[in-house]
Amino acid sequence: MAAVLRKLLWVLLWVVSALFTGTAWTPSKALAQRNDESRQAIPPARTKYLGRTIAPTMGIRGAPWLIRETREEEERPSEVMKQLGLKPGMVVCDIGCGNGFYSLMMAKEVAPDGKVLAVDIQQEMLHLLELRGREQGVTNIEPILGTIADPKLPAGEVDLVLMVDVYHEFSHPEQMLAGIRKSLKPEGLIALLEYREEDRTVPILPLHKMSKRQILKEYKANGLRLTKQYDGLPWQHLMFFERDPDWRPKNFSRP
Numbered sequence: 001m002a003a004v005l006r007k008l009l010w011v012l013l014w015v016v017s018a019l020f021t022g023t024a025w026t027p028s029k030a031l032a033q034r035n036d037e038s039r040q041a042i043p044p045a046r047t048k049y050l051g052r053t054i055a056p057t058m059g060i061r062g063a064p065w066l067i068r069e070t071r072e073e074e075e076r077p078s079e080v081m082k083q084l085g086l087k088p089g090m091v092v093c094d095i096g097c098g099n100g101f102y103s104l105m106m107a108k109e110v111a112p113d114g115k116v117l118a119v120d121i122q123q124e125m126l127h128l129l130e131l132r133g134r135e136q137g138v139t140n141i142e143p144i145l146g147t148i149a150d151p152k153l154p155a156g157e158v159d160l161v162l163m164v165d166v167y168h169e170f171s172h173p174e175q176m177l178a179g180i181r182k183s184l185k186p187e188g189l190i191a192l193l194e195y196r197e198e199d200r201t202v203p204i205l206p207l208h209k210m211s212k213r214q215i216l217k218e219y220k221a222n223g224l225r226l227t228k229q230y231d232g233l234p235w236q237h238l239m240f241f242e243r244d245p246d247w248r249p250k251n252f253s254r255p
């Protein structure tokens with residue numbers, strides 16, 4: 001009996017001391033850390049950014065449209081490739097690669113020693129890219145499953161990051177641009193392609209278009225400055241950005 005009472009007393013003492021030291025009823029350290037990491041990895045999604053409404057992500061059912069036969073005539077990707085100025089040995093990245101329309105062309109330009117880091121948030125898209133790569137005998141593409149807030153790229157290793165028809169879908173533009181910015185080599189560039197909002201004849205839904213003015217506003221706010229642009233494409237803006245070395249990051253703004 002005395003032993004049972006002593007045990008109860010010990011338990012009571014532990015609860016009281018735990019309450020005072022703040023260790024009572026907290027989850028295990030590992031669980032707390034895991035929750036912390038997932039909170040950091042995926043902050044709340046935005047619906048708007050600097051006055052622009054963010055578009056929903058194109059799902060896997062859009063994949064055939066990305067490799068339609070008329071794409072060359074409509075968007076002139078062969079001209080885009082010339083403008084990118086890729087060379088063998090470069091490390092390039094295709095963010096929002098989809099089923100690899102651009103990744104495959106880029107891989108051939110940077111071969112044999114260069115590679116393409118192909119990032120998408122949909123595993124199904126990466127799977128289609130791998131199948132198409134195998135069919136075409138392309139072996140220098142590294143598929144990367146990113147998250148909506150993190151492209152999961154290595155720091156300081158990338159010569160050129162290409163984003164085709166994807167930036168306007170980012171639910172976390174600030175976090176994505178921070179990750180992209182960090183991945184660039186000192187002389188690295190971002191090449192951005194977006195359908196022209198200024199041109200009403202471009203047959204794309206307004207939510208999936210961007211104006212130059214809006215692009216410049218958003219990129220400047222994230223420490224990126226325009227270096228050159230090409231206005232000769234039928235439907236899209238092609239704008240190149242580099243890191244602004246004088247820019248200092250602020251805390252991410254609220255969604």
Ligand SMILES: C[S@@+](CC[C@H](N)C(=O)[O-])C[C@H]1O[C@@H](n2cnc3c(N)ncnc32)[C@H](O)[C@@H]1O
Binds near residue numbers: 066146
């Ligand atoms: C309209 S498709 C464009 C595909 C490709 N760039 C092309 O032009 O053929 C947009 C792709 O971006 C992907 N995406 C959307 N948000 C993303 C993000 N935060 N990071 C990486 N990929 C993303 C989607 O899953 C989709 O595959």
